[in-house]
Amino acid sequence: MAHRTDTVRLRGRRWWRELGWRHVVGVVTIAYCVLPLLYVLSASLNPGGSLTGSNDLFRTVAGQNYADLADGDFGSWAMNSLVVATATALGTVLMGAAAAYAFSRFRFAGREATLTGLLLVQMFPQMLAFVAIFLLLLSIGDVFPVLGLNNQLALIAVYLGGALGVNAFLMYGFFNTIPRELDEAAKIDGASHAQIFFTIILRLVAPILAVVGLLSFITAYGEFVIARVVLQTNDRFTLAVGLYQWASDERNAPWGLFAAGAVLAAVPIVVLFQFLQRYIVAGLTAGSVKG
Known part of the structure; x- marks a missing residue:
């Protein structure tokens, strides 16, 4: 016992x-x-x-508090954030996938050096360059006003430039897991590189595309520092910048209204995450199998 x-x-x-x-x-x-x-x-x-x-x-x-949100600028801020985040996510996916396909399938001079350079550039956060970004957009705005300060297209361009390197490198590992025999079989049937990329490869790498799109959307949706530098007027603000205006005065801030806005701002992220969750595990792990 x-x-x-x-x-x-x-x-x-x-x-x-x-x-x-x-x-x-x-x-x-x-x-x-x-x-x-x-x-x-x-x-x-x-x-x-x-x-x-x-x-x-x-x-x-x-x-x-939720009823009071309709009387302010919350709706326009939310729409601006959705437009910027959606455009950034789509652009990042397309540009990153094209770059990853080129690095994975083609052999050209400077390929290894470029991959290493992309990885090294990501060591420096984009916000370290916000002064340079401000001056650059200020100068570009004199020639192309649509790409100058206080324009959402300029903010999207900045986000795309900062996200291209790390996402291309992430997709590169996933693209290497796709057998090259598929490309060769398609070439025998007369398919061009564009047809192979859009009709075959993109369908097979859907998990990593979903992960990169989700991460890019979340990053652009909640980013504050660069958005605050680029956007100048209240009607162009994103949610992060607009909600900060409410919370900037700690003693007199409408915290109940701010909390209601924060809750509603989280809804698109939760919905998108639930919609793409079946791709997330596969997209984050499959690229590490083969380098």
Whole structure:
């Protein structure tokens, strides 16, 4: 009987050592992530407009803050963010896929050096160059006003330039997993490189395209520093810049309205993530199988 008790105790210790502690870490992590979200949601439903008044979660539940959003510029900010983020995501996917296909399938002088250069450039965050970006757009605006300051197209161009390197390198690993025999068979049938790329390759690399598009959308949707430098007027602001205007005065900020705007701003990201989640695991792992 004692031997059986000792065996059960050892099994319990082994379970705790191998699995039990992971459950504790998981519960703590979930609580750490969920509690701030519940606090913001509670603040958005509190008509008092004070964060300190939301310490008791969901003590007051009303939709006044969400109704007040319709009276301001939140709608135009949301539309601007969606336009910029969608255009950036689509452009990043197309440009990155084209670059990755060229690096994966073609052999040309400077190929290895260019790949290494793309990787090294990504070591420096884009926000370090915001002064240079400001001066560059200021000069370009004198010649091409549509690409100057306070234009969404200029902001999209800046985002595309910053995202091309890392995404092309990420896609490059995934493209290498596609057998070259498919390209050769298509060439025998008379297909051009463009036909191979658009009708065969892009369908096979759909997981990495979804991942890159999702990451690019999220980055452009919530980016603040570059957007604040490029966009100058209230009607051109994105959500990140517009919501910052509400929260800039900490003492008199409409925190309830800010929380309601933050909750609604998160909806497109959640919806897009749910729509693309079946591609995410495959897209993030398959490219690491073959370099």
